[in-house]
Amino acid sequence: MRGESVYVKSSISRSAMLVFVLLPILAGVCKAEVVPMDTLIPKYVNGWRSDHHDATYDRKTLYDYIDGGAEVYLAYGFRQVFARRFVRNSKPSITADLFDMGSSADAYGIFSFEREGDDVGVGQASEYAAGFLRFWKGDFFVSILADEETPDSRKAVMALGQTIASRIKSEGERPAIVSLLPAEDLIRTSIRYFHEKSGLDYHYFIADKNILGLGKHTEVVLAEYKIGSSKSRLLLVRYPKAAEALAAFSDFKAAYMPEAGEDAVVRTENGKWAAARLRRNLVIAAFDAPTEEAAKTLLRRVADRTEVSEK
Amino acid sequence: MNVITRRDFMRGAASAALAAAVGFPAAVEAQNVKKSRVVLIRDANVLDARGRVDTKTLGVMLDTAVAKLLGKSDAASAWKSLVSPKDFVGIKTNVWERLRTPPELEEIISNRLLVKVGVPKNKVFCDDRGSREKFEASTALINVRPARAHHWSGMGGCIKNYIILSANPSSYHPDACASLATVWQLPIVKGKTRLNILVLLTPQFYGRGAHSFDPRYVWQYKGLAVSLDPVAVDAVGAHLLRTKRIQYFGEDKPITPTTHIAVADHKYGLGVSDLNRIELIKLGWAKDVLI
Numbered sequence: 001m002r003g004e005s006v007y008v009k010s011s012i013s014r015s016a017m018l019v020f021v022l023l024p025i026l027a028g029v030c031k032a033e034v035v036p037m038d039t040l041i042p043k044y045v046n047g048w049r050s051d052h053h054d055a056t057y058d059r060k061t062l063y064d065y066i067d068g069g070a071e072v073y074l075a076y077g078f079r080q081v082f083a084r085r086f087v088r089n090s091k092p093s094i095t096a097d098l099f100d101m102g103s104s105a106d107a108y109g110i111f112s113f114e115r116e117g118d119d120v121g122v123g124q125a126s127e128y129a130a131g132f133l134r135f136w137k138g139d140f141f142v143s144i145l146a147d148e149e150t151p152d153s154r155k156a157v158m159a160l161g162q163t164i165a166s167r168i169k170s171e172g173e174r175p176a177i178v179s180l181l182p183a184e185d186l187i188r189t190s191i192r193y194f195h196e197k198s199g200l201d202y203h204y205f206i207a208d209k210n211i212l213g214l215g216k217h218t219e220v221v222l223a224e225y226k227i228g229s230s231k232s233r234l235l236l237v238r239y240p241k242a243a244e245a246l247a248a249f250s251d252f253k254a255a256y257m258p259e260a261g262e263d264a265v266v267r268t269e270n271g272k273w274a275a276a277r278l279r280r281n282l283v284i285a286a287f288d289a290p291t292e293e294a295a296k297t298l299l300r301r302v303a304d305r306t307e308v309s310e311k
Numbered sequence: 312m313n314v315i316t317r318r319d320f321m322r323g324a325a326s327a328a329l330a331a332a333v334g335f336p337a338a339v340e341a342q343n344v345k346k347s348r349v350v351l352i353r354d355a356n357v358l359d360a361r362g363r364v365d366t367k368t369l370g371v372m373l374d375t376a377v378a379k380l381l382g383k384s385d386a387a388s389a390w391k392s393l394v395s396p397k398d399f400v401g402i403k404t405n406v407w408e409r410l411r412t413p414p415e416l417e418e419i420i421s422n423r424l425l426v427k428v429g430v431p432k433n434k435v436f437c438d439d440r441g442s443r444e445k446f447e448a449s450t451a452l453i454n455v456r457p458a459r460a461h462h463w464s465g466m467g468g469c470i471k472n473y474i475i476l477s478a479n480p481s482s483y484h485p486d487a488c489a490s491l492a493t494v495w496q497l498p499i500v501k502g503k504t505r506l507n508i509l510v511l512l513t514p515q516f517y518g519r520g521a522h523s524f525d526p527r528y529v530w531q532y533k534g535l536a537v538s539l540d541p542v543a544v545d546a547v548g549a550h551l552l553r554t555k556r557i558q559y560f561g562e563d564k565p566i567t568p569t570t571h572i573a574v575a576d577h578k579y580g581l582g583v584s585d586l587n588r589i590e591l592i593k594l595g596w597a598k599d600v601l602i
Contacts, residue, residue, distance in 0.1 A: 016363055030466065034541060056485070063480070066522060066523070069462040069518075069520075069521060069523040070463075071462070071463045072462055072463070073521075081521075092393060095522075097521045099521070114519050114520065116519070127569060129525075129527070130525060130527045131526070132520055132525060133518070134520065143520055143521040145521070145524075149524065149526075152323060181369070190315075190441065198463075198567075201567065202565055202567050202569055203565045204317060204520075204565070205568060206317050207312045207314050207315065207316040207317065208314065208316075209315075210313045211314060255314040256316050256317075256318065257318060268318055269318055269321035269322045270321050
């Protein structure tokens with residue numbers, strides 16, 4: 001599939017969008033944000049030029065482009081990706097992929113899913129290593145990969161990233177659930193935001209069955225905490241309704257900590273502590289805490305932050 | 312709900328293969344069951360510093376490994392015991408651009424079939440993306456591809472290499488590709504595979520990014536693993552990649568569990584996935600063998 005794709009700001013139906021766009025144009029003023037995706041990526045950068053084989057892939061055709069990683073994007077609200085390859089004589093080629101993730105929450109989410117490094121100042125958050133720049137801004141996640149890192153290709157990758165980021169005009173919000181993570185002891189690069197069980201299996205396998213009832217409807221955030229010399233994990237799952245959270249909490253307790261009492265705290269077989277708590281439509285769970293108190297403290301801090309956010 | 316949890320792995324109450332799939336040390340299981348043989352061969356001279364293949368060395372490696380696998384004294388008799396001159400042979404390769412089966416290896420396999428076995432040239436096809444059409448009339452398959460960390464199945468190996476022979480490859484992707492072994496039940500595949508070659512010249516032990524590739528996570532291991540059992544050779548490959556991740560990162564970085572390897576054994580009976588039921592024969596260069 002080749003050619004130009006058009007990014008249409010979400011939350012309005014296509015027909016409504018058409019009316020919304022045409023009326024201002026007829027009036028001589030275009031207020032709607034309708035941005036062709038190919039215009040967000042330049043055709044030249046630092047001596048590299050587009051190879052004129054742009055391609056666009058949607059949810060049905062993404063497998064044609066990404067072998068092995070498509071499902072990660074499909075587990076979010078991915079809509080389409082615009083891909084442009086840059087070439088320069090006897091220099092490594094560079095591939096820029098612009099992913100429309102459908103929402104800023106999911107643009108942040110796909111960025112967080114593999115985040116490892118510190119920010120390098122591109123877009124709303126970014127990282128760079130070994131010729132590979134990734135960042136998010138607005139509804140977009142951007143991946144720029146040089147086939148080989150050289151001083152020149154590194155500069156070109158960074159320049160390309162800065163240009164794309166500057167052409168994406170709108171910024172987006174991080175998912176609100178992320179702000180419920182307590183800041184103390186948090187390893188910031190470990191924050192993962194996703195929706196489905198596959199995301200949890202990837203980062204921290206809990207069970208073969210979907211005992212937390214995760215799916216497209218759930219918001220999940222997983223993060224690591226450095227408590228003393230050990231690494232603990234905190235998991236938050238937000239459900240659309242409190243009744244769903246209650247059911248998931250009950251299933252989780254029954255499967256993962258059947259011996260736990262009302263306080264839902266257990267010492268697991270690795271000598272660490274796990275604890276869980278239900279708070280309205282939110283299930284909170286701590287794993288691998290070094291002490292019972294540490295596990296409870298993590299949960300309490302989240303609960304305190306939910307109080308604050310609700311006031 | 313019959314659930315296997317993380318805690319079951321902590322207490323060693325789940326199968327070794329499933330434990331390995333989710334990153335726990337394998338528990339010891341019963342020994343009185345079927346074993347599969349995997350031959351791992353390495354040679355320090357098969358690649359130069361820039362990764363270029365020494366074809367002669369690679370050919371010797373393959374011949375030596377195949378003969379050892381089959382208990383034959385020479386390569387010709389080993390290849391002849393795998394394939395008949397009457398066979399129509401499909402060499403299922405993998406051409407993923409960032410880490411493909413080396414063309415030199417494809418040539419070597421073709422050469423062995425043509426020269427050592429005597430299969431007519433018009434009955435040997437090597438293909439990947441066009442294999443579904445070209446292999447329809449095949450009577451024998453040689454399965455060859457590199458080992459690499461794979462975002463959704465945990466590892467791209469020999470079991471997964473046949474996914475493109477199905478009409479709808481993406482239908483095998485749910486649940487971390489758990490049902491991949493069913494590809495091996497398709498008529499185009501079933502009962503035809505004579506040899507599995509997992510290419511470990513430059514395996515990819517971890518993947519990141521939209522294309523699940525990062526050159527930092529590829530290393531020159533300079534090996535080949537061969538087996539009649541696709542599950543066993545993949546289990547060895549997954550073990551190697553995990554061991555390398557632990558060596559490189561100081562801990563096992565998260566990847567998608569390689570559940571499909573265990574499931575191929577325990578649910579579909581395609582082969583052996585438990586490492587202590589695999590007879591691993593190591594030949595050649597021993598430095599940094601890791602497993």
